[in-house]
Amino acid sequence: MSYRTAKELQEEAESLLNEYSARAATLKVKERQKIPSQDMPVQDPELRSHNMEEVALGYSFEQAQVEAYRCLQCAKKNCMEGCPVKIDIPRFIDHIAKGEIEQAIAVVKQTTLLPAVCGRVCPQEKQCQLHCTLGKSLKDIDSSVAIGRLERFVADWERINDKIVIPSVKPATGKKVAVVGSGPAGLVVAADCRREGHHVTIFEAFHKLGGVLRYGIPEFRLPNDIIDKEIETLAAMGVEIKANFVVGRTRKLTDLIDKDGYDAVFIGTGAGLPVFMGIEGENLIGVFAANEYLTRINLMKAFDRKADTPIYPSKNVAVLGGGNVAMDAARMAKRLGAEKVFVVYRRGEAEMPARKEEVLHAREEGVEFLLLKNAKKILGDESGRVNGIECVQYELGEPDASGRRSPVQIPGSEFILDVDTVIVAVGNGSNPLISQTTPQLAVNKRGNITVDETQQTSMKRIFAGGDIVLGAATVILAMGEGRRSAASINAMLAEEV
Amino acid sequence: MNNILFKQQLSQDVFLMRIHAPLIAEERQAGQFIILQTDDDYGERIPLTIADADTVEGSITIIFQVVGKTTKHLATFNVGDELPALLGPLGKPTHIENFGRAVCVCGGIGVAPMHPIAQALKKAGNHVTIIIGARTKELVILEEQMRVIADELIICTDDGSAGIKALVTAPLKELCERETKPDIVIAIGPPVMMKFCSETTRPYNVFTQVSLNTIMVDGTGMCGGCRVNVGKEVKFVCVDGPEFDGHLVDFDNMMARLSAYKDIERTHYKCFVEKAYNNSLKEEAL
Ligand SMILES: Cc1cc2nc3c(=O)[nH]c(=O)nc-3n(C[C@H](O)[C@H](O)[C@H](O)COP(=O)(O)OP(=O)(O)OC[C@H]3O[C@@H](n4cnc5c(N)ncnc54)[C@H](O)[C@@H]3O)c2cc1C
Ligand SMILES: Cc1cc2nc3c(=O)[nH]c(=O)nc-3n(C[C@H](O)[C@H](O)[C@H](O)COP(=O)(O)OP(=O)(O)OC[C@H]3O[C@@H](n4cnc5c(N)ncnc54)[C@H](O)[C@@H]3O)c2cc1C
Ligand code: SF4
Ligand code: FES
Numbered sequence: 001m002s003y004r005t006a007k008e009l010q011e012e013a014e015s016l017l018n019e020y021s022a023r024a025a026t027l028k029v030k031e032r033q034k035i036p037s038q039d040m041p042v043q044d045p046e047l048r049s050h051n052m053e054e055v056a057l058g059y060s061f062e063q064a065q066v067e068a069y070r071c072l073q074c075a076k077k078n079c080m081e082g083c084p085v086k087i088d089i090p091r092f093i094d095h096i097a098k099g100e101i102e103q104a105i106a107v108v109k110q111t112t113l114l115p116a117v118c119g120r121v122c123p124q125e126k127q128c129q130l131h132c133t134l135g136k137s138l139k140d141i142d143s144s145v146a147i148g149r150l151e152r153f154v155a156d157w158e159r160i161n162d163k164i165v166i167p168s169v170k171p172a173t174g175k176k177v178a179v180v181g182s183g184p185a186g187l188v189v190a191a192d193c194r195r196e197g198h199h200v201t202i203f204e205a206f207h208k209l210g211g212v213l214r215y216g217i218p219e220f221r222l223p224n225d226i227i228d229k230e231i232e233t234l235a236a237m238g239v240e241i242k243a244n245f246v247v248g249r250t251r252k253l254t255d256l257i258d259k260d261g262y263d264a265v266f267i268g269t270g271a272g273l274p275v276f277m278g279i280e281g282e283n284l285i286g287v288f289a290a291n292e293y294l295t296r297i298n299l300m301k302a303f304d305r306k307a308d309t310p311i312y313p314s315k316n317v318a319v320l321g322g323g324n325v326a327m328d329a330a331r332m333a334k335r336l337g338a339e340k341v342f343v344v345y346r347r348g349e350a351e352m353p354a355r356k357e358e359v360l361h362a363r364e365e366g367v368e369f370l371l372l373k374n375a376k377k378i379l380g381d382e383s384g385r386v387n388g389i390e391c392v393q394y395e396l397g398e399p400d401a402s403g404r405r406s407p408v409q410i411p412g413s414e415f416i417l418d419v420d421t422v423i424v425a426v427g428n429g430s431n432p433l434i435s436q437t438t439p440q441l442a443v444n445k446r447g448n449i450t451v452d453e454t455q456q457t458s459m460k461r462i463f464a465g466g467d468i469v470l471g472a473a474t475v476i477l478a479m480g481e482g483r484r485s486a487a488s489i490n491a492m493l494a495e496e497v
Numbered sequence: 498m499n500n501i502l503f504k505q506q507l508s509q510d511v512f513l514m515r516i517h518a519p520l521i522a523e524e525r526q527a528g529q530f531i532i533l534q535t536d537d538d539y540g541e542r543i544p545l546t547i548a549d550a551d552t553v554e555g556s557i558t559i560i561f562q563v564v565g566k567t568t569k570h571l572a573t574f575n576v577g578d579e580l581p582a583l584l585g586p587l588g589k590p591t592h593i594e595n596f597g598r599a600v601c602v603c604g605g606i607g608v609a610p611m612h613p614i615a616q617a618l619k620k621a622g623n624h625v626t627i628i629i630g631a632r633t634k635e636l637v638i639l640e641e642q643m644r645v646i647a648d649e650l651i652i653c654t655d656d657g658s659a660g661i662k663a664l665v666t667a668p669l670k671e672l673c674e675r676e677t678k679p680d681i682v683i684a685i686g687p688p689v690m691m692k693f694c695s696e697t698t699r700p701y702n703v704f705t706q707v708s709l710n711t712i713m714v715d716g717t718g719m720c721g722g723c724r725v726n727v728g729k730e731v732k733f734v735c736v737d738g739p740e741f742d743g744h745l746v747d748f749d750n751m752m753a754r755l756s757a758y759k760d761i762e763r764t765h766y767k768c769f770v771e772k773a774y775n776n777s778l779k780e781e782a783l
Contacts, residue, residue, distance in 0.1 A: 205717050207537055207582040244584040246717055250520050272719035276731065283731065283750055285757045289721035295714055301539060308541035308566050309714075310761040384753035431718055433736060 003364070006041035006057055013038060013062040020069055024097055029072055033138060038067040040149050042361070049334050049365035052219045052303060056120070056357075061101075064153040068097035071145045074133045079147060082131040084476045085111045085483070089128060089147055096150060102163065105154040113188050114479065116159060116226045117213060119152025121324075122476050123355045159229055166236045170197035175493045178203060178262040180247045180434070183211020184475045185268035185466030187230060188482030189489070190239045193264075196490045201240040201262075203247050208299060211270055212467075213475070215299040216291070218328050220335070221358075248437035257461055263496070264461050264489045267449060268482065271467035273429035277320065281378030282424070286312060286386035290321070290329045290425035297332055314421035316340045318389055320375050321425035322352040327359060329423045330367045341367045342417065346374040346394050346407045372396070372407060376414065378422055388416050428472045446471060455485035463489055499580040502556055507638045510563045511606060512572050513548075519555030521547070521585045527613040528591030528708070528740055531557065532716040535570040537581035543567045544713045544735070546610035547586060557585075560609035560638065566765040587716045588739050591706075595622040597680040600672055602628045602665050602694050604686020608639045610708055611685050615646045618683075624648050626672060626679070630665035630690065634658035665690065666697045673701040681706065684743060688752045695743030707743035709734045711751060712758070725751050 016035060020027065041057040042048070048055050059067065071093040079089040088107050095104035108115045128147045129135060135144025158164055177193045179186045182204040194200045208214055210227040235241060247253055247269075256262045274289030276282050293311075296302040300309035317333040319326050322345035333341045343362070345352060348371050352359060363369070372394040379388040393413035396405040430447040442450045442458035448471055449464040451457055457464050465481030467473055503515040521531060525547045534540035549558035563569050574580070591614050599618045603611045608629055619625050627647040631637045632655045644650050651668045652660025661668070665686075672679055682705040684694035691707040698705045711723040711734045718736035725732055726747035732738060 205584065206715070207534065207584075244582050246584060246587070249586055250524060250584070252524075272717075274719070274721035276721070283724060283726055283747075283754065285754055292714055292720035292722040295720050300541065300714070304539065307539045308536070308765055310541075310758040310765070312757065313761070384750065433717055436736075 003042075003045060004039060005044075009039055009041050009063065010060055012036075013060065013066050016066045017062050020066070024069055027069060032070055032072055033134065035066060035070045037070065037143050037146060038063045038149075040146070045361075045364040045366075048220065049331075052335060054223050055220050055361055058156050059149055059153045061157075064096055064150055065099065067146050067150060068093045070134060071097070072134055078131040078133050078136075079128040079145070082127040082129070084127065084480045087111045087128075087151070092154065093145065093147070093150060096154065101154055101157050105158045105163075108151060108154055112476070112479065113191055114184060114230060114475075115151050116155035117184065117222060117230075118476055118479075119148050119150075119155050120222050121217060121355075122148055123474065124148035125356050127476070159226070164229065164233060166233055167191065167195055169195055169237055172199070173197040173493065175199065175263045175496070176201070176261060177489060177493075178247075178256045178260075178265045179268065180253075180265065181205075181211060181268040181270055181466075181468075182209035182231075182241075183268055183270050183466060183478060184213060185270075185478040185482040185485075186211065186266065187234065188479045189266045189268065189465070189486045190234055191237065192483060192486030193266075193489055194234070194237050194239050196493070198263075198490075198493060199238075199240070201242055202234075203245045204241070204243045205246045206299060207243050209241065209243065211268075215295045216325065216328070218294065218298055218332055220331070221328065246433070248434045253434060253438045253441070253462070254459075263493055264463065266482075266485050266489065267434060267457070267462065267464040267468060268466045268478070269431055269434055269468045271428040271470075271472040272431045273447075274424070275427045275429050276424055277375065277426055279375060279377055281380055281386070281389075284378055284380040284386045285384050286314075286380075286420055287378055287422045287424065288312070290319075290325045290423050291428070293329055293423050294325075294332065297336070303336060311336060312421060314338045316342075316419040317421040317423065318342045318344050318375070318417060318419040319423045319425055320344050321427070322347065322354060323425065323427075324354045324358060325428075326423075326425035327354045327362050327367075329425050331358075331362050331365055333421070333423065334365055334367060338421070340419075342370050342419070343367055344370045344373050344375055344389075344391060344417075346372065347404070348372060348396060351404060370417070374407075374409075375422070379416070386420055386422055388418050389422060390414055390416055428467075430468055430471065434468075454488040455481060456488060461492075499583040501574055501576050501578050501580070502554065504574070504576055507560065508635050511560065511636070511638055512563070513558060513560045514571075514574070515551070515554070515556045515558050516580060516583065517555055518557050518583055518585075519552075521583070522550040522552050522555055522557050525550050525557065525586035526590035527593065527617040528610070529586035529588045530610075530716075530739065531559070531583055531585030532587060532713065533571075533580055533584070534582035535567055535574070535580070540581065541567050542582075542714060542716065544587070544710070544716055546708075548609040548612050550613075560606065562606045565762045566769045569766065569769055584716065587735060589737070591617065591683075591740055593617045593621050597623065598626070598677060599623040600626045600628065600669065600679040600682045602630070602669055602682060602684040602686070602690075603643075604630045604665060604684075604690035605632070605636060606638070607684075607686035607690075607708075608643065611683070612639055612642060614683060614685075615643065619646050626651070628653065628665050628668050629660075630654070630686070631659070632656070664693075666693050669694060669697050673698055673703055679703050683707075683740075688748055688755065691743060691746075692748035692752075695746070695748075699744055705743040706740050707746060708739045709741060709746065709751065710739070710755075712755060725754075
């Protein structure tokens with residue numbers, strides 16, 4: 001796919017709209033199949049790899065409408081099968097096709113509270129778009145209806161046009177709910193419990209809210225304004241916000257109930273424990289966990305000259321891993337001025353867990369992919385700074401139990417990659433802080449909090465959800481768990497009134 | 498919220514502040530620290546030990562040395578000013594019990610974090626010897642407070658202007674050679690000083706606990722920036738520490754890692770000082 005400017009895409013959309021709009025409602029399946037899929041305009045790769053502005057620019061009204069015409073409005077809503085929160089996809093798309101954006105966003109918001117976020121970061125090609133009948137009929141998943149882009153469009157439209165409706169709040173119940181952590185899971189619980197009229201307090205360890213949305217996912221993929229708007233909405237609903245507060249340390253988890261009078265607690269503290277590879281040289285100067293690298297830049301604004309938090313000056317960077325976190329770190333390194341950025345991943349491209357679009361964007365920006373290769377050892381100079389990594393080549397062997405073909409080392413294939421910075425992005429474990437300071441809370445052997453089907457933990461009145469339960473997962477799954485937790489908390493509190 | 502209630506300059510570069518922080522004051526134990534920012538948007542998160550706390554006043558005490566941009570900025574805060582971000586208490590509390598004979602070795606500003614530990618050791622029934630080391634007389638802080646706690650207090654200065662002219666390792670070695678050798682040594686100060694204290698006690702097999710001051714970002718175990726090699730394991734100072742067995746710590750690696758941002762930090766500091774200087778010139782001109 002070659003790069004097309006926003007202007008070219010817009011002209012194409014306008015002419016398609018001319019062609020189809022008069023008989024939009026009566027288009028035959030065959031005709032709909034013929035309408036070309038609308039590309040999302042993006043910033044020029046050369047330009048964007050040197051700035052922090054958002055890469056994807058979003059659909060115009062015309063593009064959104066043309067894309068909406070493509071939807072077959074299937075009676076059997078296959079797309080919804082793949083949506084973890086079951087958005088009524090055909091219905092919101094139908095509203096877009098009719099130009100009724102306000103109604104479209106209302107449909108989306110019935111099930112997801114953060115559509116501007118989900119529209120940007122959900123792995124749609126593995127969820128709704130994977131099941132889309134149109135994509136299946138055209139035998140190309142890239143030809144599915146661009147559901148994620150449409151979701152983003154309606155959410156942006158609402159925000160840009162100042163149409164965000166502050167959800168109404170029921171009369172005060174006198175009950176108090178504590179939400180620990182302000183990632184997507186926590187934000188959803190706060191909104192849903194507040195709506196029922198409970199007093200809600202969000203406790204967040206950092207000085208800014210949003211969890212990974214703020215400190216992990218870079219501005220060029222998810223601008224901070226969007227997160228700020230969400231927090232503003234919560235504040236307008238009357239949610240109390242306590243930043244710089246580590247539950248487990250500033251206050252013990254149980255004290256929130258015993259001393260501070262909260263009637264229920266939700267733990268959404270995420271999977272924030274960086275995992276290292278356990279190879280030689282990992283503590284050399286210039287080796288970072290992706291968490292540290294991204295936090296310094298996103299949360300602490302180290303890309304800005306005004307910021308006090310320093311960032312390590314890099315020329316050649318190796319990022320170890322193949323997920324979204326690795327892509328973000330690699331693209332960020334590029335933006336901070338690295339000349340060469342390598343992603344070193346031990347499987348093939350098809351096995352990469354990162355979103356397809358992010359891999360594509362990274363490639364366009366000049367990130368180089370060293371696939372079927374793995375770091376064996378990090379090398380340093382006499383002052384303890386990184387000056388290379390020793391890598392080894394792999395080949396794909398037989399599929400293992402999970403069905404994935406597992407990589408096998410090729411003996412004697414070692415080689416050295418000249419880099420001065422290594423960013424480790426091979427996964428996150430669960431943060432042990434709460435479980436360490438609350439020994440009675442049950443966790444599994446990986447340190448994740450165990451919950452029942454109502455999201456309740458082993459302790460009364462204490463619920464949990466998101467990455468701290470699932471292990472490092474996705475935004476939408478964290479939100480889904482948040483919704484379920486809030487429903488259980490609301491049900492529990494309703495019984496007690 | 499986090500207003501400064503009291504400020505005192507202890508020596509040229511060392512300041513003491515009492516800050517309103519009732520929840521932290523209530524929860525904190527010896528050995529724990531806070532993280533603060535002097536600016537909510539562009540500031541850096543720096544860790545400082547809680548030197549003391551007053552639950553009646555609802556305050557914590559910090560004692561800090563000006564070394565770079567943030568500590569320099571912090572020193573300009575005055576009574577009544579509010580700190581934009583303060584988080585704590587962080588880290589594992591010091592394990593306190595009646596060990597028997599405890600020796601507390603403090604280097605420079607290390608007296609501040611040692612104060613609550615020495616207090617707790619004394620309270621638990623230990624015989625407490627305190628060694629304070631500093632470059633020169635003016636840099637010896639909290640001498641009176643420590644004298645109240647100590648069964649024995651030894652002061653060492655590099656130039657002999659106070660106490661004996663020696664490094665802290667000299668009296669430490671002597672104590673290890675006594676028949677009643679220490680049951681535990683706790684050393685807090687610059688990394689090299691902690692390294693040499695650990696080397697001094699190693700041949701005598703005296704358990705030596707050190708408090709590491711690595712570079713931190715979050716302080717809650719999320720970034721991995723504070724990691725150190727302890728024995729064969731990698732530990733995160735902010736959640737697994739800050740205290741570790743000095744005989745197992747890889748000090749050379751730790752010291753190297755502390756210098757990761759030296760050049761950049763120096764530029765930040767210079768910019769800040771120059772800007773303050775230019776502003777004061779402007780004010781004078783008005
Ligand atoms: C770099 C990166 C890129 C990603 N990209 C994508 C993507 O493109 N698409 C996608 O779907 N998913 C992506 N993910 C995964 C997704 O962000 C997470 O699954 C999701 O954010 C989990 O939400 P959560 O609410 O469980 O926790 P988090 O978002 O992790 O938030 C937890 C919050 O709790 C706070 N906290 C922790 N402990 C305490 C405590 N004791 N007291 C108070 N506060 C505490 C933390 O500071 C944090 O703010 C990405 C993750 C990363 C790291
Ligand atoms: C758990 C812990 C407790 C601490 N307690 C105290 C305390 O009670 N009083 C006190 O004065 N200091 C204490 N420190 C050290 C203090 O955090 C640093 O002096 C401070 O971060 C420097 O910030 P800055 O912006 O002023 O200087 P920077 O510009 O960040 O650094 C200036 C110079 O100091 C060095 N440096 C940076 N970070 C540290 C660090 N963490 N420790 C030592 N040197 C560093 C750098 O190499 C740099 O060259 C503690 C550190 C830790 C980790
Ligand atoms: S499966 Fe695809 S074509 Fe069918 S309704 Fe859903 S989005 Fe439209
Ligand atoms: S400071 Fe981030 S893990 Fe310790």
